[in-house]
Amino acid sequence: MLTIAIDDEAFRTLLQTLQDRLQDMTPAMTGMGAEMESRVNRRFETRTDPVGRPWDGWAEATIKNYPYPGTPAAIKAGRSGNARLLDRYGDMLQGLSYQADANSVRVGFDQSYASFHEFGTRRMPRRGLLMANPQAGTLAPDDERAVIDVLGDFLFQQ
Template identity: 55%
Template structure:
């Protein structure tokens, strides 16, 4: 029989620190929320979805009926939708989204309007784009690295 044992004295305190800090994930969830919120906000400038694909232009009907008092920016007529972008973090999760219910129509598209994604690479699956996913992993990695310092 082979018996293997380890001496964890060298890193036992680091393990305890990690374990204790992992109990409250709110700080890292807050960081993830801020990162994703910034990335989604930037899409209003780049006019691209989470996969980097450009948003479809307005239809001729939309252009013809667009209110004169709007700012003439795609998905940002009065700034209401972008202004409602927020995140909410707790000890185990983070939610990023919009306070305007019509944001759903842009995220998923409709039979009369093409999808202009903001949050998800694939809204049906609820998956992030590759760059957003990498950014979240970077936040997590930095946070975990700070735990051991």
């Protein structure tokens, strides 16, 4: 009679480690949030959406009324703009943050008008920041891969 014995201790240890990590995924969620925050910051620098398409420039009316130093618009606003597309005074970019917990991460802005940029309006073109397709709620392929890499690193770290 032939007897085969299999030592599955290493397999059981790996499964237990994975199960333990899945109980509190805060470190993974924090990593995902930090990665997405960094990617959105780069989009302000490159002026491109999540799939790499350039943002449309300002409308003529925006250029005409922009609060450049010393202009009536700057005096009226009580401060001058920084000439950055989507972030006239720096408020929007400064409001970019993420919140992570054991099961989720939220990435976004504390300025309500950020949604107008993400989705666009009848008068303003979409200048995506977070999602490749905001109606579907999908990430760009590169963003998705980056988030999955963070998750994989967390789950399979030694």
